[in-house]
Each structure stands twice: as structure tokens, then as C-alpha cells.
Amino acid sequence: MQKEPMTNEVFEKITALLNELKTVTRPKILVAIEEARQLGDLKENAEYHAAREDQANTDKKIAELEDTITKAIIINPETLAHDKVSFGSTIKLLDLADESEITYKIVSSFDSNPELGYISFHSPLAKQLLGKEEGDEVHAQLPGGKKEFEVLEIKYVK
Numbered sequence: 001m002q003k004e005p006m007t008n009e010v011f012e013k014i015t016a017l018l019n020e021l022k023t024v025t026r027p028k029i030l031v032a033i034e035e036a037r038q039l040g041d042l043k044e045n046a047e048y049h050a051a052r053e054d055q056a057n058t059d060k061k062i063a064e065l066e067d068t069i070t071k072a073i074i075i076n077p078e079t080l081a082h083d084k085v086s087f088g089s090t091i092k093l094l095d096l097a098d099e100s101e102i103t104y105k106i107v108s109s110f111d112s113n114p115e116l117g118y119i120s121f122h123s124p125l126a127k128q129l130l131g132k133e134e135g136d137e138v139h140a141q142l143p144g145g146k147k148e149f150e151v152l153e154i155k156y157v158k
Helices: 008-037 046-071 124-129
Strands: 004-006 072-074 089-095 101-107 118-120 137-142 145-156
Touching: 004 008, 008 046, 008 072, 046 072, 101 124, 118 124, 124 137
Parallel strands: 004 072, 101 118
Antiparallel strands: 089 101, 089 145, 137 145
16 A cells, blocks of 8 residues: 655645535535436436545545545654654755756645646655755656756755
8 A cells, every 4th residue: 555645734625525425515516316206207317426436536535535534644844854764854946958947846746736846745846856865866757758867955945
């Protein structure tokens, strides 16, 4: 089983979302299904089919969140040294092909947003960066092809 590092704040967000889905969202959907069922012929009952689809999507999301919680490892990145790239590190990289600089922060899969510079701990680039030090070169096989970077700076930014 692949462990999922995350901060306590992220764990609490996931737990709260799961609780809301189980105690508020899903019961409302079950009421909507029952009300739609009373409208008659289920074959042509759009309300019934929409409610059943909502139920399936909600049940899938509940299962995903429960799975994430079982894999969770709570890490406080403030307690890590960050002299090497680790969970929670903010890394400034130099793209050796075009000399451009880019900054990424390694976060949980739940917080991942590459457009904003937040990359998942499990992403191909993060896996290549973990354990690297300032000055190290990284040869990463990414979805867009092979890239080469130099690690310019590693720090922790809350």
C-alpha cells in the first residue's frame, strides 16, 4: 500500500469532507431518490436517474477519501531540516535547457496543483527531487519528455 504523506491540516480537511458527505450529502440524496421514486415510472424518470447518478458519484468520492485516510501519514514539514528535498520543501530549479527558473513545493496528492507550483509527493518530478541537495542536477523523465534541472535553493515556506 502506497503511503500518503500529508499535514495535519490536510488530514482534518479530508476528514471533515468525508464526514459531510456521509452525514449530510448522502442522506439528502437518499431522500431525493425516494421522492423521485414516488413520481412513477422509473424508466423515464429524469429526477430518479439524476439522483441515482449523484448517489454513485458521492459513494465513489466517499470510497476515495476513506482510502486516502487509510494511507495517511501525518507529517509536520516544519520539523524537517530541508537541507535536502523532502515533503513540504519549496525548491527553486533552473531548467538547464532554457535557463529559466521555476519554483515548486512538494505537497500531498490532495493539495497538488502544478499550475500554482504545488506538486504531489508521488509525481514523477517530486520522486526525482526527493533527497537532492542545492547544486545537484536532476534528470527527470516527465510526461512531456526528458528535462534537466539544477537545484538552486531548498527551503521551507509555510
